[in-house]
Amino acid sequence: MSKWLMSGLIAAACLFGVYLLVAALPEKEEAADRSPDFVVPERAVDADASMQIYQSLCISCHGDRLQGAVGPELAHVGSAMTKEQLYKTIKEGRRGMPAFEKRLTEDELATIATWLAAQQ
């Protein structure tokens, strides 16, 4: 095999390697976003307990049918956010959304996050 063909092949292989590296990077970041390091424990949807929390703490901003008011509608939030994202948003708040860390226990946070995740 000629020297030129050989070095051409090696150069092409290197370029391909760099391409793979670059192409794979954003995918890795996305995967990290979708699987945060904490997981809300699996549990059954408890609509009664969730409605109680919702009615006392959330209804004023998100409406009596999750239709939204000051806050955005939540009727389909389960198709846009994961249970973990819901948990985190409710716990820590976000801009106009208050944090409920001090008003809800971890158990209550998991209950309402599971219920909202089921609102597709």
Ligand code: HEC
């Ligand atoms: C004082 C008004 C207010 C109260 C009370 C409130 N929220 Fe919110 N909520 C907001 C606002 C405003 C946003 C939008 C925040 C933003 O723009 O980032 C929001 C956003 C959210 C989101 C993200 C929705 C999305 O589509 O991004 C969820 C989930 C949520 N609230 C759940 C709740 C739950 C559950 C409660 C009760 C425990 C609650 N909120 C109580 C005002 C409120």
